[in-house]
Amino acid sequence: MPTSTYQLDIKIINMDLNALKSTFEKLYQKPAEAIFFSPGRVNLIGEHTDYNGGYVFPCALSYGTYLLVRKNTENVIRFASENMERKETVALDNISQPLSGDAWMNYPLGVMDQFSKKGIAVKEGLDLFYSGNIPNGAGLSSSASIELVTAVMLNDLFGGNLPMMEMVKLSQNAENQFVGVNCGIMDQFAVGMGKKDHALALKCDTLEWNAVPLKLDGYKIVISNTNKRRGLADSKYNERRAECEQALKELNKEGKFKTLSDIDFDTFNQIFERLSSxxxxxxxxxxxxxxxxxxxxxxxxxxxxxxxxxxLMNASHVSLRDDYEVTGPELDALAEEAWKADGVIGSRMTGAGFGGCTVSIVKENKTDDFIKQVGQGYEKRTGLKPLFYIADVGDGARRLM
Structure with a gap:
């Protein structure tokens, strides 16, 4: 445990299942029948390439979303969360209707809607309690985690027999079509297909992938949270997608390319003058x-x-800063302070940008010094106090009990 004032956010790492069971019983007056888990994810390299049909290299984390569930006989779905105040009760007949406002329940409802379209009906009422130890707003994919933990639960309780890759696609569809967020597939893929001590090499247009061992002997993955609210992330994400679509249209006069990632650098050097800006x-x-x-x-x-x-991680951040322009002063400050620190192999922003987190690879015996030095340097530059998490690489979504 670091002795500096910049400490690991231990509360997000430890999860007491007995405490969750007790909370569920207080909420619903009966014990949970099953517990499911779905991780968060961090992308080690390959940012803003997923929706351009390119390569990404994420891994699943050891912390994520827990879902406790019990069937009820009242033909309703009850939603509650330890992390969100809003609770809802939705009749089974209405689970294909999005809730108004910024309702977190629309993520699991979207998954239920997708299961229904697959002919896997939610035939009985459910009492649901979600609890996550993914840092809120950190860009570590809490939404995909909620979607996949719901999908695994429905598949288990209602005999869906869907393979994990099908649930990954289904969860992406839920976010695209039901929630209205035009995300790529990387988050759901990493959360569903995660493998302990491995990163996942994925080509996003073909879904070809393989698990690559993460041999980090003597090193740790450290996630550093800017604590900057990601207010611009959604609007800039949509703007970047639109720019990429426009660029593909301008470059694709012969109709050769399905995505920007079909264009290699030699070809780009021959045709870049077609671009209008x-x-x-x-x-x-x-x-x-x-x-x-x-x-x-x-x-x-x-x-x-x-x-x-x-x-390569460092070069990725520079490209995201200068060419893609999605970092912002806080992420740049965190990365630049990390680059100065002893024992740091590489550091870059991860996620959509404009806040959220960086991911760094740090010598294990230097993590305390890293947290102190980067924390102090970042606060001096931004006035914000960062949080730090040591990330273990875990397995994908699954039933625990």
């Missing part, structure tokens, strides 16, 4: 170079070259 050129350049960085990062890990992997 410098901004679009920089957006495409990020996507093409980031795809190559992911491929190089996979190779570096396979060759036990952790230092090269770290250098």
């Amino acid at each position: 410098e901004v679009l050129l920089r957006r495409v350049r990020h996507v093409i170079t980031e795809n190559q960085r992911v491929l190089d990062a996979m190779k570096a890990l396979k060759n036990d070259n952790i230092r090269e992997f770290g250098q």
Whole structure:
């Protein structure tokens, strides 16, 4: 445990299942019948490439979302969460209707709607209690975690017999169509398919993937939270998607390319003058170079070259800062302070940007010094106090009890 004032946020790491069972019983006057878990995720490299059909390299985390459930005989779904104040009771006949406002229940409702479209009906009422130890607003994919834990629960209780990849796609559809967030598939894939001590190399347009061992002997993954509210993330995300779609349209005169990731760098150098603006050129350049960085990062890990992997992480952040312009002063400050710290192999923003987190690979015996030095430097530059989490790489969504 660090002795500095910048400490690990221990409360998010430890989860007391007995306490969750007790809370469920107080809420519903009966014990839970089953407990499910779904992790958060962090993307080690490959940012804003997923919706461009490119490569990503995420891993599942050891913390995530817990779901306690009991069937009821009242033909209603009751939603409660330890992390959100709003509770709802929804009749079985109405589970295909989104709730008004910014309702967190729309994520699980969207999954229920997708199961129904697959012919897997939610035939009985459910009492549900969600509790997550993913840091709120940190960009570690709490929404996908909620979706997949719901999907695994429905699949288990109602005999869906769906393979995990089908539940991954179904959960993405729920977020796209029911919640209205036009996300790529990376988050749901990492959360569902996660494998302990492995990162997942995924090509997002074909869904070809393989698990790559994360050999981090003597090193730790440290997630640093800016504590900056991600107010611009959604609007800028949609803006970047639109820019990429426009760039593809302008480059694709012969109709050869389905996505920007179909364009290699040599081809790009021959056709970039078709682009109508410098901004679009920089957006495409990020996507093409980031795809190559992911491929190089996979190779570096396979060759036990952790230092090269770290250098590629640093280059990824620079590209996201300069070409894709999604970092912002807080993320830049965290990454730059990390680059100065002794024992840091690499550091970059992770997630949509404009707040959220960086991910760093740090020598295990230097993590306390890292937390102190980066925390102090970041607070001095931004006036914000960061939080730090040591990330263990865990398995994907599953039933616990």
